Amino acid sequence: xxxxxxxxxxxxxxxxxxxxxxxxxxxxxxxxxxxxxxxxxxxxxxxxxxxxxxxxxxxxxxxxxxxxxxxxxxxxxxxxxxxxxxxxxxxxxxxxxxxxxxxxxxxxxxxxxxxxxxxxxxxxxxxxxxxxxxxxxxxxxxxxxxxxxxxxxxxxxxxxxxxxxxxxxxxxxxxxxxxxxxxxxxxxxxxxxxxxxxxxxxxxxxxxxxxxxxxxxxxxxxxxxxxxxxxxxxxxxxxxxxxxxxxxxxxxxxxxxxxxxxxxxxxxxxxxxxxxxxxxxxxxxxxxxxxxxxxxxxxxxxxxxxxxxxxxxxxxxxxx
Amino acid sequence: xxxxxxxxxxxxxxxxxxxxxxxxxxxxxxxxxxxxxxxxxxxxxxxxxxxxxxxxxxxxxxxxxxxxxxxxxxxxxxxxxxxxxxxxxxxxxxxxxxxxxxxxxxxxxxxxxxxxxxxxxxxxxxxxxxxxxxxxxxxxxxxxxxxxxxxxxxxxxxxxxxxxxxxxxxxxxxxxxxxxxxxxxxxxxxxxxxxxxxxxxxxxxxxxxxxxxxxxxxxxxxxxxxxxxxxxxxxxxxxxxxxxxxxxxxxxxxxxxxxxxxxxxxxxxxxxxxxxxxxxxxxxxxxxxxxxxxxxxxxxxxxxxxxxxxxxxxxxxxxx
Numbered sequence: 191x192x193x194x195x196x197x198x199x200x201x202x203x204x205x206x207x208x209x210x211x212x213x214x215x216x217x218x219x220x221x222x223x224x225x226x227x228x229x230x231x232x233x234x235x236x237x238x239x240x241x242x243x244x245x246x247x248x249x250x251x252x253x254x255x256x257x258x259x260x261x262x263x264x265x266x267x268x269x270x271x272x273x274x275x276x277x278x279x280x281x282x283x284x285x286x287x288x289x290x291x292x293x294x295x296x297x298x299x300x301x302x303x304x305x306x307x308x309x310x311x312x313x314x315x316x317x318x319x320x321x322x323x324x325x326x327x328x329x330x331x332x333x334x335x336x337x338x339x340x341x342x343x344x345x346x347x348x349x350x351x352x353x354x355x356x357x358x359x360x361x362x363x364x365x366x367x368x369x370x371x372x373x374x375x376x377x378x379x380x381x382x383x384x385x386x387x388x389x390x391x392x393x394x395x396x397x398x399x400x401x402x403x404x405x406x407x408x409x410x411x412x413x414x415x416x417x418x419x420x421x422x423x424x425x426x427x428x429x430x431x432x433x434x435x436x437x438x439x440x441x442x443x444x445x446x447x448x449x450x451x452x453x454x455x456x457x458x459x460x461x462x463x464x465x466x467x468x469x470x471x472x473x474x475x476x477x478x479x480x481x482x483x484x485x486x487x488x489x490x491x492x493x494x495x496x497x498x499x500x501x502x503x504x505x506x507x508x509x510x
Numbered sequence: 511x512x513x514x515x516x517x518x519x520x521x522x523x524x525x526x527x528x529x530x531x532x533x534x535x536x537x538x539x540x541x542x543x544x545x546x547x548x549x550x551x552x553x554x555x556x557x558x559x560x561x562x563x564x565x566x567x568x569x570x571x572x573x574x575x576x577x578x579x580x581x582x583x584x585x586x587x588x589x590x591x592x593x594x595x596x597x598x599x600x601x602x603x604x605x606x607x608x609x610x611x612x613x614x615x616x617x618x619x620x621x622x623x624x625x626x627x628x629x630x631x632x633x634x635x636x637x638x639x640x641x642x643x644x645x646x647x648x649x650x651x652x653x654x655x656x657x658x659x660x661x662x663x664x665x666x667x668x669x670x671x672x673x674x675x676x677x678x679x680x681x682x683x684x685x686x687x688x689x690x691x692x693x694x695x696x697x698x699x700x701x702x703x704x705x706x707x708x709x710x711x712x713x714x715x716x717x718x719x720x721x722x723x724x725x726x727x728x729x730x731x732x733x734x735x736x737x738x739x740x741x742x743x744x745x746x747x748x749x750x751x752x753x754x755x756x757x758x759x760x761x762x763x764x765x766x767x768x769x770x771x772x773x774x775x776x777x778x779x780x781x782x783x784x785x786x787x788x789x790x791x792x793x794x795x796x797x798x799x800x801x802x803x804x805x806x807x808x809x810x811x812x813x814x815x816x817x818x819x820x821x822x823x824x825x826x827x828x829x830x
Binding site (some may be wrong): 246383384408410413448451459461497 | 549701704732733734738764779810
């Protein structure tokens with residue numbers, strides 16, 4: 191951490207993305223009622239930001255076909271920021287109609303990955319964000335727009351993705367009208383040193399408009415990368431309960447950073463999340479029941495909370 | 511990282527402790543021939559520091575009863591630093607007789623843990639180190655003495671362990687004649703913030719005589735803790751191939767930091783280890799065959815090296 195930065199924050203937000211990034215990657219289709227139960231329990235545990243689904247055609251992602259219904263439930267929970275992923279202006283139209291609090295527009299900094307997954311070049315996605323911004327402004331809705339820059343640390347198709355290109359696209363998204371941006375290690379290539387380097391440069395360019403970090407735990411570095419980003423001033427992190435999500439290129443390998451492990455690490459570090467980790471562990475058990483047969487991840491559920499733990503963890507247990 | 515410290519080092523040593531800390535915690539007794547094969551392959555992969563066993567009574571740890579024979583093999587490998595754990599002066603006598611390069615004397619900063627596991631108070635262990643030092647000096651041998659301060663981040667029996675007590679015992683070990691010391695999170699209670707705090711204080715007190723960090727991955731923070739210690743100036747880390755070792759208090763939970771994952775992270779960060787991670791992955795597969803039925807850990811063996819990876823990882827693959 192360069193000495194000219196502020197000391198890292200004492201509070202952080204863990205955004206649950208299991209209902210979108212997690213569920214879209216696994217075969218099991220979770221019934222709407224269970225998704226609603228998940229959101230209610232996560233809210234009761236203290237989570238205040240949840241990505242509830244994605245407005246993509248149901249034939250592409252049948253697991254998320256009920257996003258409008260799930261979003262309608264989430265909107266009933268006071269103070270919950272309910273976000274959805276929207277890949278294009280059609281998705282944005284639905285997000286605005288349904289009154290999402292936040293829409294996340296994915297961009298892949300890897301041109302090869304962008305063409306393969308989004309069928310657009312990165313700059314065509316930037317142009318789409320400009321159209322989405324115009325649509326939002328015309329709608330009178332207050333739905334925020336977050337541009338999510340994926341494959342920010344490399345790409346399985348293209349290999350290296352230049353830092354300068356990641357930073358250029360991040361700034362271009364803001365210039366096109368995104369309210370804020372995030373950086374994602376879509377395929378698990380990041381390490382703490384590359385995270386420190388890129389996030390420090392990105393923060394120097396756009397400050398707090400860089401609003402979130404999204405890491406995968408593919409090669410065991412998820413929490414180390416969170417720590418490096420937190421040192422660089424990031425205070426919002428995506429995570430999936432039970433680490434669901436997987437890695438499409440390595441069957442059985444870990445996917446997203448595990449929510450309950452991340453909350454435990456932050457609380458243990460003295461960084462308040464407002465989330466009761468004991469309640470999360472109970473929710474994990476319920477979700478694991480719905481996902482029987484799927485590969486789950488995480489360590490805390492197995493190791494348990496520390497026995498005779500130091501004060502920080504004792505406080506966690508006491509709030510259960 | 512406080513701005514008055516040097517930038518973290520560009521080289522680090524990964525010390526293999528799987529043959530001692532790993533094997534002592536699992537039921538399978540690995541035959542001597544396999545241990546010798548393991549050491550030779552680890553050496554061929556570039557590992558230059560290996561803890562080969564423990565001089566404790568064979569009835570207590572039958573898995574390590576062949577330590578003298580395994581050490582004799584290790585001593586044939588030029589430039590390999592072969593260490594053994596010695597719990598007391600009897601063990602030290604054997605380590606000196608057999609010509610170990612380094613003997614590691616464990617001390618538990620938790621009084622409760624010390625009494626339960628070592629049947630001595632921490633200060634009685636310090637006194638034993640003074641006797642071991644006198645014995646070493648009288649022997650004419652050059653075997654180094656490392657005092658390993660365990661439960662440095664808390665204890666399942668006692669709960670909190672005061673930082674001041676950890677630091678006091680660390681200095682006392684050096685004053686008693688240890689050539690160097692290490693700090694160990696024996697039960698997986700550390701987090702990156704507590705690691706940064708304790709290692710910075712410890713380094714300020716004793717500098718490079720704090721020679722190693724030993725972390726467990728019990729709650730998924732092993733690599734994050736390594737990163738925090740590396741930022742504080744530590745350049746030697748203990749690890750176990752395939753993450754063997756387990757946690758005695760949580761069956762199935764992860765044990766030590768996984769060697770191959772740690773080497774990959776460091777190399778990816780641009781920190782040279784001298785170790786060929788592809789060769790380690792091949793060795794892991796062989797060791798996994800010997801440990802059939804045991805719970806193994808780690809992520810890299812499953813996710814694989816990155817495809818189309820960035821330059822650092824490409825170099826790793828090219829050395830295979």
